[in-house]
Amino acid sequence: MTRSIRPLVAGNWKMNGVRADLAIAAEVAAGYDLALKSAVDLALCPPATLLYMMSAALLGSRIATGGQDCGVAASGAFTGEVSAAMLADSGATFAIVGHSERRALHGETNAVVRAKAQAAQAALLVPIVCVGETQAEREAGKALAVVRKQLRGSVPEGSKAATLVVAYEPVWAIGTGLTPTPADVGQMHEAIRAELARILGKPAAAGVRLLYGGSVKPGNAAELMSVAHVDGALVGGASLKAQDFLAIARACA
Ligand code: PEP
Secondary structure: OOOOOOOEEEEEOOOOOOHHHHHHHHHHHHHOOHHHHOOOEEEEEOOHHHHHHHHHHOOOOOEEEEEOOOOOOOOOOOOOOOOHHHHHHOOOOEEEEOOHHHHHHOOOOHHHHHHHHHHHHHOOOEEEEEEOOOHHHHHOOOHHHHHHHHHHHHOOOOOOHHHOEEEEOOHHHOOOOOOOOHHHHHHHHHHHHHHHHHHHOHHHHHHOEEEEEOOOOHHHHHHHHOOOOOOEEEEOHHHHOHHHHHHHHHHHO
């Protein structure tokens, strides 16, 4: 944790959830008590189909919502795409961009991720820019170099602390139950902060929230969240269980 930074725990529902699952969001809101509210920000990123309804349901709860991706263009002939302005119009505060599933399954390059992050910022959303190495890259000793390159290619220049969140998500830790050691997470987050300082300048970089993501669960959250420069979590599977998500939030608080 960075003492001066208010932590953020964001849930990525991925392609999960129908209207009945809004009950999960309601349960999270019910458990987001005063102690938690004073210590940690929460956000839920449901599929686009649920975004408007979830945002409406969470009004007054101080829990933000976000999209899981956004188009590069503001509008136009892009069948199937959802623009950042549409996410904002549906009540979103955040947009996840460059998740490893989109980089791998949709061939999103760093340049595309940066364009999406810029589109999000233009719509007054805060992009959560995801970076992270594959298992092969880590085993080859290239994890730091890979992530630094992703940051240089994906982070919009001119971002301020309040207009950017970065999530370090090692690809091999997502949905696998595996996590890096706290020492490896610490080394990576320190390197990310330093690289952001080169890209954005030290004052802006010092305030950017750096989330760790990849198999965060109630049982490992406290250890991961206690690492320096870890300012919260991006949570996949465990964000679909309200009590697990709240337990992770409590570990941040
Ligand atoms: C994710 O997909 O962003 C993620 C962190 O997933 P999980 O928590 O399930 O590993």
